Amino acid sequence: MKKAVVVIGVVAMMVCGVFYLNRASFASDESAPVAMKTIYTCPMHPEVVSDVPGKCPKCGMDLEAKQVPDYGVQVNTEAAPVVNGTAGVGQ
Numbered sequence: 431m432k433k434a435v436v437v438i439g440v441v442a443m444m445v446c447g448v449f450y451l452n453r454a455s456f457a458s459d460e461s462a463p464v465a466m467k468t469i470y471t472c473p474m475h476p477e478v479v480s481d482v483p484g485k486c487p488k489c490g491m492d493l494e495a496k497q498v499p500d501y502g503v504q505v506n507t508e509a510a511p512v513v514n515g516t517a518g519v520g521q
Contacts, residue, residue, distance in 0.1 A: 467500040 470493035472478040472486035484493055 465500040466497050468495050469498055470494065471496055 470480045470483050472491055475488045478486050
């Protein structure tokens with residue numbers, strides 16, 4: 431009986447150790463540095479995004495620089511053409 435309690439205790443400690451080590455490895459993955467990139471967006475129209483400085487096609491304001499994580503997503507570098515003041519809506 432005493433031997434069974436010791437075996438169960440050792441197995442429980444091993445299982446807890448595996449869960450602890452697994453949790454610690456996930457935590458270290460989350461703290462990995464993420465590459466940052468600069469995008470430019472309109473302060474009045476946040477949906478207007480470019481990877482080069484310029485003017486907002488909707489209101490003409492200067493686009494402001496903003497640092498965002500770079501996940502490899504490409505940003506459209508061409509502004510939508512303004513057609514009757516709608517910036518390409520309904521084309």
